[in-house]
Amino acid sequence: MNTKIWLSPPHMSGLEEKYIREAFETNWIAPLGPNVDKFERELSRYLDGHDIAALSSGTAAIHLALILLGVGYEDEVIVSDFTFAATVNPILYQGAVPVFVDSELETWNMDPELLELAIIDRIRNHKKPKAIIVVDIYGMPANMEAILEVSAKYDIPLIEDAAEALGSKYNGRHCGTFGEMGILSFNGNKIITTSGGGALVAGNSELTDKARFLASQAKENELHFEHSQVGYNYRMSNVLAGIGRGQLEVIEDRVAAHRNNRQRYLELLSEIPGLTFQSEPDDRYFSNFWLTSLVISRADNHFNSRSVIRALGADNIDSRPLMKPMHLQPVFKNQPAYLNGNSEYLFNHGLCLPSGSNLSDQDIERIAGGVRSARGIK
Numbered sequence: 001m002n003t004k005i006w007l008s009p010p011h012m013s014g015l016e017e018k019y020i021r022e023a024f025e026t027n028w029i030a031p032l033g034p035n036v037d038k039f040e041r042e043l044s045r046y047l048d049g050h051d052i053a054a055l056s057s058g059t060a061a062i063h064l065a066l067i068l069l070g071v072g073y074e075d076e077v078i079v080s081d082f083t084f085a086a087t088v089n090p091i092l093y094q095g096a097v098p099v100f101v102d103s104e105l106e107t108w109n110m111d112p113e114l115l116e117l118a119i120i121d122r123i124r125n126h127k128k129p130k131a132i133i134v135v136d137i138y139g140m141p142a143n144m145e146a147i148l149e150v151s152a153k154y155d156i157p158l159i160e161d162a163a164e165a166l167g168s169k170y171n172g173r174h175c176g177t178f179g180e181m182g183i184l185s186f187n188g189n190k191i192i193t194t195s196g197g198g199a200l201v202a203g204n205s206e207l208t209d210k211a212r213f214l215a216s217q218a219k220e221n222e223l224h225f226e227h228s229q230v231g232y233n234y235r236m237s238n239v240l241a242g243i244g245r246g247q248l249e250v251i252e253d254r255v256a257a258h259r260n261n262r263q264r265y266l267e268l269l270s271e272i273p274g275l276t277f278q279s280e281p282d283d284r285y286f287s288n289f290w291l292t293s294l295v296i297s298r299a300d301n302h303f304n305s306r307s308v309i310r311a312l313g314a315d316n317i318d319s320r321p322l323m324k325p326m327h328l329q330p331v332f333k334n335q336p337a338y339l340n341g342n343s344e345y346l347f348n349h350g351l352c353l354p355s356g357s358n359l360s361d362q363d364i365e366r367i368a369g370g371v372r373s374a375r376g377i378k
Ligand SMILES: Cc1ncc(COP(=O)(O)O)c(C=O)c1O
Pocket: 056, 057, 058, 059, 060, 083, 084, 086, 087, 135, 161, 163, 164, 184, 185, 186, 187, 197, 198
């Protein structure tokens, strides 16, 4: 059996161990400490001075962002339909209602025109949505100009779910820094990892200070434990922040490697007709291409996204269908949705290819060879 190729495995730089060792040597084995403070500062520098609260996961960051915007019971939150369930679950934690908005085909992210139609309809028939969560799927920035315009026009705050998009940019500005707040994930499969972790990004420290407070059980500044609101245990561990510091030093190499993977796939698969790769629509967009993703638009019974996934799997290669849209998930099936068929089309016809920054040239040739032979090309 050939060696296993994973979809998006962690890729350590070797620099992480120094910071972890420091944590052990100084006994800062806690969800606070120098690595957490420095990781926040270093990430803030990378994100052009935006404030950072380092947290236990991206999901926790979304949850806190919703709380900070005052989202509560029966409030409505507009959210991308084409995403991972972690974007949506925190809306339910708050007893609020997700309202799904489908994708445009240019970026595969939230369609700004459909967003406006959804808002108009919610306001006319129900009530004004309390927040919008827009996702940068697979690292591709959403159409921020248009989305921000709608958010401003209706005065509804925006949360940018950039869990997959650290290192991506729109109009030269970092993903994660758009809207009222942004969130990042450092889960093991992401462009950089802390094994598990996330961050809340905001333009001012008022929000991140409040997030740190809520993430530390909302402990008031007293000698005894005093609590006047509900808190959470959502801070990042000082050991894991050490991993993050070592990872952050190589972020630009990682982005370059992911972009290079996609370029190699484009070259090696160019002979196959009817493959549409997720692509930057114009030069405003710069994607980290976290996962190389494509749609097989000329599919048949023998060559389609699922047959390719099975063929790669038979050679010990991990690949995955594109996101199953939220409105099709049994857990969310009764929630309101504004649809145009695009996310369903992407799900039915697309797949993500292995995209780790530690893939070798031979690995990519083996994977592309697997796709080509599934098509019957040697
Ligand atoms: C789009 C998106 N949002 C949110 C999350 C949640 O991040 P985490 O796994 O760090 O909780 C993820 C990844 O897992 C994601 O891909």
